[in-house]
Amino acid sequence: MMKKQNIFSVLVGGAAGDGAREAAANLSRLLTNVGFEVIQTVEYPSLIRGGHNFARVTFSDDKIHSDYEALDILVALNKETVDLHFKELKKDGLVIFDCEKQDKKIINLPLCAYAKEMGAPPILRTAAALGAICWILNLDLEELNKIFKTVFKDKAEANIKLSVKGYENFKNRKITQIKLPKPKKIIRKLVDGNEAFAEGLIKAGLENYFAYPMTPSSSILHFLAGKAHEYKIKVAQPENEIAVINMALGSAYAGKRTATASTGGGFALMLEAMAMAGMEELPIVVADSQRAGTSTGVATRTGQGDLAFVRNLPGEFPQIVLAPGDQEEAYLLGGLSLNLAWQFQTPVVVLLDKLLSENMSACQLDDKKIKIISSKPSKAGKKYQRYEFTDDGISPLAFPGDKDAVVKVCSYEHDEKGYITDSSEITKAMCEKRFAKIKGIVKELAKHEMIKVYGDTKSKNTLVFFGSTKGAILEALKYIKKPVRAVQILCLEPLDTAQLKKILKESNRIIDIENNYTGQLANLIREKTGIEVCKKILRYDSFPFEPLSLADTINKILK
Amino acid sequence: MIDLNTQAKNTWCPGCTNFLILSAFKNVLNELFSTGLNKDNVVMTAGIGCHGKIADYVNINSFISLHGREVATATGIKLANPKLTVVAFAGDGDAYAEGIEHLVHAAKRNSNITLLVHNNQVFGLTTGQVTPTSVKGYKGRSTPFGSVEEPLNPLSVLLSSGATFVARTYAGNLQEMQVIMKKAIQHKGFSVVDILQPCISFKDTREYFKERVCELEKNYPTDKLDMALVEVRSNGDKIPCGIFYQVQKPIFEDSF
Numbered sequence: 001m002m003k004k005q006n007i008f009s010v011l012v013g014g015a016a017g018d019g020a021r022e023a024a025a026n027l028s029r030l031l032t033n034v035g036f037e038v039i040q041t042v043e044y045p046s047l048i049r050g051g052h053n054f055a056r057v058t059f060s061d062d063k064i065h066s067d068y069e070a071l072d073i074l075v076a077l078n079k080e081t082v083d084l085h086f087k088e089l090k091k092d093g094l095v096i097f098d099c100e101k102q103d104k105k106i107i108n109l110p111l112c113a114y115a116k117e118m119g120a121p122p123i124l125r126t127a128a129a130l131g132a133i134c135w136i137l138n139l140d141l142e143e144l145n146k147i148f149k150t151v152f153k154d155k156a157e158a159n160i161k162l163s164v165k166g167y168e169n170f171k172n173r174k175i176t177q178i179k180l181p182k183p184k185k186i187i188r189k190l191v192d193g194n195e196a197f198a199e200g201l202i203k204a205g206l207e208n209y210f211a212y213p214m215t216p217s218s219s220i221l222h223f224l225a226g227k228a229h230e231y232k233i234k235v236a237q238p239e240n241e242i243a244v245i246n247m248a249l250g251s252a253y254a255g256k257r258t259a260t261a262s263t264g265g266g267f268a269l270m271l272e273a274m275a276m277a278g279m280e281e282l283p284i285v286v287a288d289s290q291r292a293g294t295s296t297g298v299a300t301r302t303g304q305g306d307l308a309f310v311r312n313l314p315g316e317f318p319q320i321v322l323a324p325g326d327q328e329e330a331y332l333l334g335g336l337s338l339n340l341a342w343q344f345q346t347p348v349v350v351l352l353d354k355l356l357s358e359n360m361s362a363c364q365l366d367d368k369k370i371k372i373i374s375s376k377p378s379k380a381g382k383k384y385q386r387y388e389f390t391d392d393g394i395s396p397l398a399f400p401g402d403k404d405a406v407v408k409v410c411s412y413e414h415d416e417k418g419y420i421t422d423s424s425e426i427t428k429a430m431c432e433k434r435f436a437k438i439k440g441i442v443k444e445l446a447k448h449e450m451i452k453v454y455g456d457t458k459s460k461n462t463l464v465f466f467g468s469t470k471g472a473i474l475e476a477l478k479y480i481k482k483p484v485r486a487v488q489i490l491c492l493e494p495l496d497t498a499q500l501k502k503i504l505k506e507s508n509r510i511i512d513i514e515n516n517y518t519g520q521l522a523n524l525i526r527e528k529t530g531i532e533v534c535k536k537i538l539r540y541d542s543f544p545f546e547p548l549s550l551a552d553t554i555n556k557i558l559k
Numbered sequence: 560m561i562d563l564n565t566q567a568k569n570t571w572c573p574g575c576t577n578f579l580i581l582s583a584f585k586n587v588l589n590e591l592f593s594t595g596l597n598k599d600n601v602v603m604t605a606g607i608g609c610h611g612k613i614a615d616y617v618n619i620n621s622f623i624s625l626h627g628r629e630v631a632t633a634t635g636i637k638l639a640n641p642k643l644t645v646v647a648f649a650g651d652g653d654a655y656a657e658g659i660e661h662l663v664h665a666a667k668r669n670s671n672i673t674l675l676v677h678n679n680q681v682f683g684l685t686t687g688q689v690t691p692t693s694v695k696g697y698k699g700r701s702t703p704f705g706s707v708e709e710p711l712n713p714l715s716v717l718l719s720s721g722a723t724f725v726a727r728t729y730a731g732n733l734q735e736m737q738v739i740m741k742k743a744i745q746h747k748g749f750s751v752v753d754i755l756q757p758c759i760s761f762k763d764t765r766e767y768f769k770e771r772v773c774e775l776e777k778n779y780p781t782d783k784l785d786m787a788l789v790e791v792r793s794n795g796d797k798i799p800c801g802i803f804y805q806v807q808k809p810i811f812e813d814s815f
Contacts, residue, residue: 208639242660243664250624250636251635251636251639254640272625400640401599402599406618406619409621
């Protein structure tokens, strides 16, 4: 067990439309720029105005993997936020709130009046609160103003003036300051999981992106649409997810590196075409950013209920399913997924979820780790056969427009030229050809760390998990009393059964941790290795695990 | 003349009117090749149904897609490489039932692709069920007592959706079909040709169409949307064929 760290949390809350999330993001940017480790989470209901929204910023001078509920500062943009979050304050924690007078832990600050004085819209009042936070945390106001200039450009002036107001108010009243540790001066970038994933795709040569909006996948579409000119990416929003995937496959057939994303419902609409991609051997990346619950579910909350679903596409062909656990992995697996799709001419699924997609963290995205890997080029020419039999199952790839090559793809079973067939010999041979790719896929995946072990690697107590539970689990390791190791599976299909078996066989106690009801990872492990986990810790109330209570639960099991 | 035949075995019924559409398409391609179109830059997509097999019978780039998705596939191909000439083949069940949303939106965005619909008012490959263009009262295997729904007028829908080239032709008139097919492919923007065809196995309308199919008047103006909307609906004793509407509008792919 590690020593307890210097961990600080600030929560900004208000009604939807109050700008709580953007204010918290600016604080996170500031803390990142001065060198802290930062994690920001957001919670909001599926509506545009009203309803309780909040964002929590946790930071430390040491590595943190998850945010913490215990608050040092609560910025309440309405009374409801005080009522809901007051109990989360630490002993010395305080509330910044626009009220008549100071009251014990509640420090009044006339946010609305300041905005009004300035002739600024009420949403800008958060800038005064951020100024006040700069006083409490003894952060250079100039650093905050730099952020305002970057984010708001020529509209930064009012924000800057308001931040000074807040700062001066607290300074004059000598509000107690919090002494922060000295941050390590590491240059990091604040990104959420969706942005990191999209950056990975771009680094691996993304050319076209098609998507239909669906929370929590939409911000990938927004981010790429914003970057479309800079990176010369064509970004389109067609009529529905069925159009999305079919256009994307047309685009891949025409030779462009293409991706799309949705959440469970939209992903379900794409299944028929994804199976076609397997059959026609078209390269495509499809991300499923899972939300909580079944069907429309809880639109703005997190869950891991789609693992069993996405690894069981209709029909049979070699499937690839990757699941990053944090922003840095989302970046690397974003790049890897597009490369695998093109190397092996097959669809690749990336599992994200709301927590990973929308949480922000101060990251070091290592762009040297992603290189563009292309497909086996064709000699083209008159004798071109799209589905030519080869030892490794991969046929040379030509595109319409290539000289003399006639490129015929077909969703029916087909012969080497791509003509429809019902010959039993060819049907068998083509099925085997597609599955022959597995060998190469496994070899390629072996170059990357697809099963990671953390904590006391020799311990016989093992936690197993996939995806975004990583944050809470790695953070919980700091508070688990008995020696324990945590095993993360990043590639779920094809699963490295031999390595996983080896690791799990050394364990006396295996505890499975998932954000779903049925323990889909545990089922996968049993299916592939025959090993049964001893205990499952499952959360399916739409919220992610919280490190301290998770550590408590694990401590009770290991007692 | 480029030989566009393939080694694929043709599995259409003997005497199927799809042979006429196939023949017209190959003739049109050769006409276009002779005036500079590069064969390497042509792609055809197809849905699923009897019509879809046409991709196997033409020796050019092709993408047999899913039932109803040939237009979405074609849009993706065109956006990825606007140099390609992309022609989508569809059936009436395929395009007007399963995938009609893609037609409406392709027309709305004016994607520069061509859609040729083999409209025989029946599902052939699945042995004779009702489709959106079947006449009311049609008795098929899924409607043994007669269908209760009014047929859809697809060209009216596509005109309203913003299609910039809307035409109807009859598979039995090879020469006219070729002229319209060629103009549709040459059109810059979303072009659609509803090709009426008898299905000799499940809905033999040869006599029915022979009596009714007629050409639009010689001086018919093709730039009047209101007139086109009236004209495409005027199917009764006479079924007018020809180009109902053709205008130029900004093209989707040019905006990228």
